Amino acid sequence: MKHLTEETLVLHYYGDADEDAAVEQHCAECEACRALYHSIERALGGLEKWSVPERGAAYGAEVWKRLQPALPARSRVPIPAVSWRWAVASLALAAMLVLAFLAGRSYPPGSGPAPTVAKNTLRERVLLVALSDYLERSQRMLTELANAGAAGPYDISFEQGRAADLLDESRLYRQTAARTGDDVVAGVLDELERVLLEIAHGPSRISPAELEDLRFRLQAEGILFKLRVLSANVRNQDQPAIQHPL
Amino acid sequence: MNSRMEFANGELVAQARSGNADAFRVLVDRHSRGLFRVAFRMTGNEPDAEDVVQESFLRAYRQLGKFDQRASFGTWLYRITVNCALDLVRSRKRRGEPWAADPGAEDPMQTAASGDPTPERLAFSGEVRERVADALNELSAAERAAFVLRHYEGLPIEDVSRVLGCNPGAAKHSVFRAVQKLRRALEPLVSAAK
Known part of the structure; x- marks a missing residue:
C-alpha cells in the first residue's frame, strides 16, 4: 500500500x-x-489554545481615537445647499446650548452672588432638557427600527436620514460630557454614535434577516436599555427641586 | 465575513474615499478586533500588535484610492496588516531580536499540560513556550502569515492566497511547511506529556 x-x-x-x-x-x-x-x-490541537488577549467592544473606538489625529485630510464632496443650511442652523443651536452649559460649569462655585448661581442652574437645565429630548428621539428611532416588521426587503432610508441628523448632535453632547467629566454620559453617547454611524452608512434596503441581525445587535449591546436608563436619569436631574417654605 | 458586511464595506469605502471620515470610522470599528488578532499572532506581543493595527489603518486610509471595489475589503485589510506585521518582524530579525512572544501570555500547549501547575508542568510549559517561539522564528514570512490566516483565522485557502499575493497551490504549500516546522519542534514535547 x-x-x-x-x-x-x-x-x-x-x-x-x-x-x-x-x-x-x-x-x-x-x-x-x-x-x-x-x-x-x-x-495542531495544542496550538489551538494559544489565546489572544481579549479586546472589548469599545476597542474600535479606542483605535479610532488614536488614529484620527494622524489621518491625512481628504477633500469632502460638497453637500447640497438646503441640507447645509439646516445643518448649520441645528449645529449653531446645539453649539449655543453647549457653550451655555460649559460657561455654567466653569464658573467658580460659590464665588458669585445668588442670581448668577440661579442663571447657571438655568443653563444646566436648558442643556439637560435638550439632552433629554435628544435621548428620547434616539431611543424612539432605534425602537421603531428594532420593532419594524418586514416580509420582504425593508427600506430604511428614512431612518438613515434621522440617524445622520442625530449623529451631528451626538458629537457635541459627547464632547461636552467628556470635557465636563461625565464619563457615563460620554460612554453611552459614544456607543450610540457607533450604532448611528452603522445605520447611517449601511445599505438603505435590508432583508428581514438583516433586520433581525440589527435587532439582535441592539439587544446584545444593550444600547436601548442604556439609553432608557440614561434618559430617566437626565429627566430626574431636569426636575427642579421642590422648594420647601422655611 | 458575510455578504451584507461586504456590501456595506463597499459603500463605506466609497464614502471614505470621498472624504467622509465617519465612514472610515465605521470600518475601523468593524475590523479592529480582527486585525488585532492577526497582528498579535504575527508579532507575538501586545505593544507590537497595537502598533501594527494603527499602522495598518493608516496605510489603508492612504491607499483607499488604490482599493479595487470589486475585491473584498476585509481581505485587502488583512493583506495590509500582514505586510505591516512582517515589516516589523523582519526589522526585528535584522536587528537580531527573536520573535518576541509575550512572556505573560497563555501557554500555547496548555492542553498538553492541563491540570494544576506542578513544578514539572511549569518547567514543561516554559520549555514549550520557548520551543514555539523558536519554531515560529524559523518560519518564513509567507509560512507565518499563511499559518496564522488558515489555522487561527480560518480563512479559506483562496483568501489566504489573495492576502499573500500568490496562487492557492503556493499558499497550501506555505501552510504545510509551517505546520511541518511547528510539529517537528513540538512533537517531542507532546509525546513526553502523554
Missing part, C-alpha cells in the same frame, strides 16, 4: 486536500498514515 504524504495529511486536516474522502478512507485502512495524522492533530 502506498502511504500518503505528510503534506496531504496536513492539507486534509484543514479540509484542503484534493480528495478528502479518499484520504479519510485510506487512513481508516492504513495504520501508519492514521498514526501520522493523529500526531499532526495532536500538535
